[in-house]
Amino acid sequence: MSSQINEAVIRDVITEVLGRLGSNGSAVNPAPATDPSAPASTSSSYAPPSCGCKSGRSGGKHGVFATANEACDAAQQGFLQLQKKGIEARRKVEEIIKTMCAERAQEWGCIELEESKIGRLDHKIEKLQIIGLVPGVDWIRPDARSGDHGITLEEYTPFGVIGAITPSTHSIPTLAGNIVNIVAAGNSVVFNAHPSAARCAAMAVREFNKAIERETGIQNLVCIIEEPTLDSFKELCAHEAVRLLCVTGGPGVVKAAMQTGKRAICAGPGNPPVLVDDTACMKRAAESIIQGASYDNNLLCIGEKEVFALEHIADDLMQAMQTAGAVRLNASQLDQLTQAAFTFKEGQGAGCPHPVVNRDLIGKDVSVLAQAAGIQVPDGTDLLFAETDENHPFVDEEQMMPFIPIVRVGSVDEGIRAALKAEHNYRHTSIIHSHNVNHMTAMARALDTTLFIKNGPCGAGLGLGGEGYLSFSIATPTGEGVTNPRTFTRVRRCVMVDNLRIY
Numbered sequence: 314m315s316s317q318i319n320e321a322v323i324r325d326v327i328t329e330v331l332g333r334l335g336s337n338g339s340a341v342n343p344a345p346a347t348d349p350s351a352p353a354s355t356s357s358s359y360a361p362p363s364c365g366c367k368s369g370r371s372g373g374k375h376g377v378f379a380t381a382n383e384a385c386d387a388a389q390q391g392f393l394q395l396q397k398k399g400i401e402a403r404r405k406v407e408e409i410i411k412t413m414c415a416e417r418a419q420e421w422g423c424i425e426l427e428e429s430k431i432g433r434l435d436h437k438i439e440k441l442q443i444i445g446l447v448p449g450v451d452w453i454r455p456d457a458r459s460g461d462h463g464i465t466l467e468e469y470t471p472f473g474v475i476g477a478i479t480p481s482t483h484s485i486p487t488l489a490g491n492i493v494n495i496v497a498a499g500n501s502v503v504f505n506a507h508p509s510a511a512r513c514a515a516m517a518v519r520e521f522n523k524a525i526e527r528e529t530g531i532q533n534l535v536c537i538i539e540e541p542t543l544d545s546f547k548e549l550c551a552h553e554a555v556r557l558l559c560v561t562g563g564p565g566v567v568k569a570a571m572q573t574g575k576r577a578i579c580a581g582p583g584n585p586p587v588l589v590d591d592t593a594c595m596k597r598a599a600e601s602i603i604q605g606a607s608y609d610n611n612l613l614c615i616g617e618k619e620v621f622a623l624e625h626i627a628d629d630l631m632q633a634m635q636t637a638g639a640v641r642l643n644a645s646q647l648d649q650l651t652q653a654a655f656t657f658k659e660g661q662g663a664g665c666p667h668p669v670v671n672r673d674l675i676g677k678d679v680s681v682l683a684q685a686a687g688i689q690v691p692d693g694t695d696l697l698f699a700e701t702d703e704n705h706p707f708v709d710e711e712q713m714m715p716f717i718p719i720v721r722v723g724s725v726d727e728g729i730r731a732a733l734k735a736e737h738n739y740r741h742t743s744i745i746h747s748h749n750v751n752h753m754t755a756m757a758r759a760l761d762t763t764l765f766i767k768n769g770p771c772g773a774g775l776g777l778g779g780e781g782y783l784s785f786s787i788a789t790p791t792g793e794g795v796t797n798p799r800t801f802t803r804v805r806r807c808v809m810v811d812n813l814r815i816y
């Protein structure tokens with residue numbers, strides 16, 4: 314995942330986007346581009362006319378609704394319209410979503426960062442630019458059997474309305490990727506976004522719908538609740554039109570979704586460990602760890618969160634990380650950062666204080682973390698690291714900030730055991746840097762994670778520098794894996810007995 318966005322361009326885009334934000338911070342429609350050098354977003358072929366909404370509330374326009382019930386009713390109608398328009402309409406929607414995300418990546422990346430206040434602008438932009446890698450309509454192919462008793466077709470058919478919950482960490486990218494998958498499978502969708510990134514999500518839904526309505530005539534194929542709450546989540550899950558849930562978030566929402574009684578595809582939390590042994594290329598390992606752990610200030614659920622390195626190569630690895638630009642904290646700086654990054658409340662069990670991540674530091678820039686640690690770092694530093702023991706809060710907690718702890722382990726077995734403990738059985742993502750296939754196999758078997766990446770950064774697990782395809786919803790506790798259009802289908806069998814087989 315390269316992130317070579319020119320800083321001057323970013324500054325220009327911020328200035329422009331901030332200029333377009335109303336006094337209450339809500340986005341207004343861009344004026345049509347007249348200047349060919351203006352950012353691509355303003356020259357989008359999907360640039361729609363204003364919705365004419367004066368109050369700032371949508372009143373149920375272009376997929377944005379005040380209540381979950383209204384949104385679900387409208388999405389049901391959207392689903393029926395899509396059914397009538399067929400596969401070509403699904404293809405058109407896929408093209409619209411992918412094209413708009415690419416063309417408006419800079420503008421929407423700025424708007425999302427401005428609202429959520431977590432992550433990095435260059436990566437917010439990049440996460441929208443890569444929506445084209447999400448699989449769409451071409452993934453929906455039937456399976457067929459032919460034999461002495463005729464032919465059988467198994468088709469991947471829609472459920473109807475899908476209820477989807479999106480995270481604060483990548484609001485528009487998750488929403489857009491979900492739409493591509495869900496509509497490719499023939500469904501409509503209603504979103505309950507994270508409240509801290511809900512305005513940008515509603516804006517994207519409004520813009521998507523305007524283009525979908527114009528290009529296909531279908532209304533409210535993609536719906537969203539304008540002001541999402543826990544109550545609107547419950548109402549959404551309880552609506553009879555909602556046949557399936559797709560939940561992307563932490564442990565709380567996964568648990569809540571599983572308690573609804575509806576089938577839920579849950580893209581849950583992770584705390585990905587990295588194991589580095591003495592057969593690894595230290596330069597490659599160091600650069601991969603920095604790239605993955607610093608991406609969007611370590612907001613990715615697949616992002617490297619803690620490293621276990623064999624004792625006798627740990628210094629080499631840390632040296633390689635410094636050479637590659639990461640900054641090492643000493644013990645007292647680590648201590649200061651830890652005090653700022655966690656609060657220690659009396660916990661359950663034996664009454665041990667249980668660390669809780671300080672949300673004020675989640676997704677913040679390295680400079681903010683460095684200040685909390687009492688140091689200054691050179692501009693352009695992507696990641697901080699320090700040596701810790703395996704029981705350190707930074708190892709145990711999914712910290713989601715651009716700092717990574719490095720733990721020395723005496724053997725590969727010890728490293729695998731520590732990695733298993735840190736991963737908390739989320740079965741999400743784990744990474745090894747090694748050229749020993751026995752070590753790879755042992756770790757793969759022990760951790761049993763959905764993604765297991767060897768000798769690359771975490772993004773390689775989603776087709777970014779590794780083979781594969783992209784999704785921002787990786788269904789871990791419920792086992793569907795990297796979601797794709799088939800995830801959102803019912804398999805239906807159609808059988809012709811003793812006929813139609815030609816040979």
Ligand code: NAD
Binds near residue numbers: 480508
């Ligand atoms: P979060 O759990 O705070 O919120 C996620 C979504 O769930 C939001 O829309 C939120 O409003 C909703 N929510 C939270 N608790 C709820 C409850 N009890 N009932 C109903 N809705 C509830 O997570 P976040 O901070 O937005 O995102 C980060 C978390 O999501 C991390 O744990 C990360 O690993 C995980 N994540 C996983 C994936 C994946 O593909 N597996 C992708 C992105 C993020």
